[in-house]
Amino acid sequence: xxxxxxxxxxxxxxxxxxxxxxxxxxxxxxxxxxxxxxxxxxxxxxxxxxxxxxxxxxxxxxxxxxxxxxxxxxxxxxxxxxxxxxxxxxxxxxxxxxxxxxxxxxxxxxxxxxxxxxxxxxxxxxxxxxxxxxxxxxxxxxxxxxxxxxxxxxxxxxxxxxxxxxxxxxxxxxxxxxxxxxxxxxxxxxxxxxxxxxxxxxxxxxxxxxxxxxxxxxxxxxxxxxxxxxxxxxxxxxxxxxxxxxxxxxxxxxxxxxxxxxxxxxxxxxxxxxxxxxxxxxxxxxxxxxxxxxxxxxxxxxxxxxxxxxxxxxxxxxxxxxx
Numbered sequence: 001x002x003x004x005x006x007x008x009x010x011x012x013x014x015x016x017x018x019x020x021x022x023x024x025x026x027x028x029x030x031x032x033x034x035x036x037x038x039x040x041x042x043x044x045x046x047x048x049x050x051x052x053x054x055x056x057x058x059x060x061x062x063x064x065x066x067x068x069x070x071x072x073x074x075x076x077x078x079x080x081x082x083x084x085x086x087x088x089x090x091x092x093x094x095x096x097x098x099x100x101x102x103x104x105x106x107x108x109x110x111x112x113x114x115x116x117x118x119x120x121x122x123x124x125x126x127x128x129x130x131x132x133x134x135x136x137x138x139x140x141x142x143x144x145x146x147x148x149x150x151x152x153x154x155x156x157x158x159x160x161x162x163x164x165x166x167x168x169x170x171x172x173x174x175x176x177x178x179x180x181x182x183x184x185x186x187x188x189x190x191x192x193x194x195x196x197x198x199x200x201x202x203x204x205x206x207x208x209x210x211x212x213x214x215x216x217x218x219x220x221x222x223x224x225x226x227x228x229x230x231x232x233x234x235x236x237x238x239x240x241x242x243x244x245x246x247x248x249x250x251x252x253x254x255x256x257x258x259x260x261x262x263x264x265x266x267x268x269x270x271x272x273x274x275x276x277x278x279x280x281x282x283x284x285x286x287x288x289x290x291x292x293x294x295x296x297x298x299x300x301x302x303x304x305x306x307x308x309x310x311x312x313x314x315x316x317x318x319x320x321x322x323x
Contacts, residue, residue, distance in 0.1 A: 057294035078294030118202035186270035209243035
């Protein structure tokens with residue numbers, strides 16, 4: 001029996017594995033190591049972190065033990081605290097509601113501009129305009145540079161002594177000092193940064209999806225005399241709908257992260273306090289872990305049904321196309 005298994009294994013390896021026999025062991029060792037790294041990373045940074053965050057939501061700090069270790073008890077106090085703060089008109093609720101309002105503003109205003117722009121630019125570049133490769137490189141740059149670099153470049157443009165202020169000083173004799181320090185203008189400045197940087201993600205996915213469309217289908221439509229507008233809506237969008245579907249769901253589920261690098265741009269000032277910065281303020285500044293975990297569960301409970309309903313509705317728009 002054992003010899004038959006060895007013979008079968010040898011035949012299988014000789015037929016389907018064209019790797020040199022002396023190196024096969026190294027090959028599979030490499031595969032196992034790479035898979036192990038991925039599994040360990042997923043287990044530690046996803047499973048463990050999310051499980052710990054879930055558990056923290058139901059814990060309450062009650063003091064220190066004999067060996068100075070922290071003592072926690074299981075409790076629903078974090079959820080009660082959230083309800084009390086939401087029903088009490090104090091500073092905490094005003095701060096959280098302002099964060100929620102600003103996050104909603106950046107999410108809606110950003111996607112209203114970014115999504116149509118990503119579709120338009122992707123379609124124009126798909127049509128192979130002159131200089132398309134240069135435009136692709138320029139549009140792709142924000143995705144390969146670090147956030148700190150991008151924020152530094154942006155702040156050098158909009159800060160008090162930045163490029164815009166210097167140009168305004170020379171042309172009008174008056175410097176522009178409100179872009180990151182005024183309650184009205186700061187939100188729009190953060191929105192402008194998010195639009196500038198966030199555009200490339202959707203553009204890359206859409207461009208890649210459009211490039212896979214068989215040219216025969218487009219050429220056939222042209223022979224039937226359709227225009228660019230009809231081609232876009234009747235052929236391009238239905239053909240790339242699975243990608244559009246995923247992109248829209250990512251936008252919806254990423255609502256709570258629609259805030260941008262507030263810490264680097266405004267530090268939460270000038271009425272730019274968002275949900276993301278609220279978490280930073282709670283965890284890093286106040287060293288509070290249990291209450292933010294509970295708030296995260298509550299917000300997820302509200303957002304999850306919206307995402308599920310959105311997915312059901314998007315599934316009904318176009319059928320999946322394979323090509």
